[in-house]
Amino acid sequence: MLLGGLAYKITQYATTPAPLKIPTTPAPTTRGGVVLRFLREIVLFETLFKANKWIWLFGWVFHFALLLVLLRHLRYFIQPVWGWVAFIQPYGYYAGFAMVAGLLGLWARRFLVPRMRYISAPSDHLMLALLVAIGVSGLAMSFIGRTDIVAVKAFFLGLMYFDWQPLPADPVLLIHLGLVLILMVIFPFSKLLHAPGMFFSPSRYQVDNPRERRHLAPWAAKLETDAEGGGR
Ligand code: HEM
Secondary structure, eight states: OOOHHHHHHHHHHSSOOOOOOOSSSSSOOHHHHHHHHHHHHHHHOHHHHHHHHHHHHHHHHHHHHHHHHHHHGGGGGGGGGGHHHHHHHHHHHHHHHHHHHHHHHHHHHHSSSSHHHHHHHHHHHHHHHHHHHHHHHHHHHTTTSOOOOOHHHHHHHHTTTTOOOOOOOOOOHEEEEEEEHHHHHHHSSSSGGGGHHHHGOOOHHHOOOOOTTTOOHHHHHHHHHHHHHTTT
């Protein structure tokens, strides 16, 4: 569902017409400039920084801790473990705390800021709760009751090579994995899709050059040639 849903939604985004020239100005006037702005946006969350420092702080901490945590998880899916994956292990270990702290900050603002509380739907709370629960169950395995990660790895490698292996029946592990399954199912149909969505946002990817180059969507160009050809 994750892969199929993502492919479906991304195709939908990619085929949605963008008839207007609507870059958010001030916008770069060259393609290179747009690429650079994207990089700043993805790595630094630039526009969020300009908009709201608290959301930026918690959002940035959460996303980068999540990245580290996920990269650290790669070791369950590859054998032998790549050098850089081994290198980041200790950082990913503590990033779990930063991830949950960032999430709790983002969640707190939905209760404490009246404007945010007003626009928060149950799904906003549930998604935060889901991510917090995944983080907390992960941390519980890392810091409280360890699970047999060698067996976990054997299970996941077995899944990938069609060689079924037993999964440890540890309740915390099963909760962690069950919640991850729920996350994978809702991801393509929720606002969590903002990650790929960013790349399909005309106000972000368009170059600010309407005077130098006329913006003409392919389907609009076709209408024009049809009109000329048919003498309408
Ligand atoms: C199939 C996918 C996943 C598997 C097999 C898995 C498995 C595990 C295991 C076994 C641990 C304990 C590590 C240890 O004892 O050192 C752990 C920790 C953790 N997991 Fe997952 N997990 C998965 C997906 C995720 C996802 C998608 C997230 C975040 C959204 C996540 C967040 C965490 C966190 C925050 C920790 C604690 C910090 C750490 O040890 O890295 N996990 N996970």
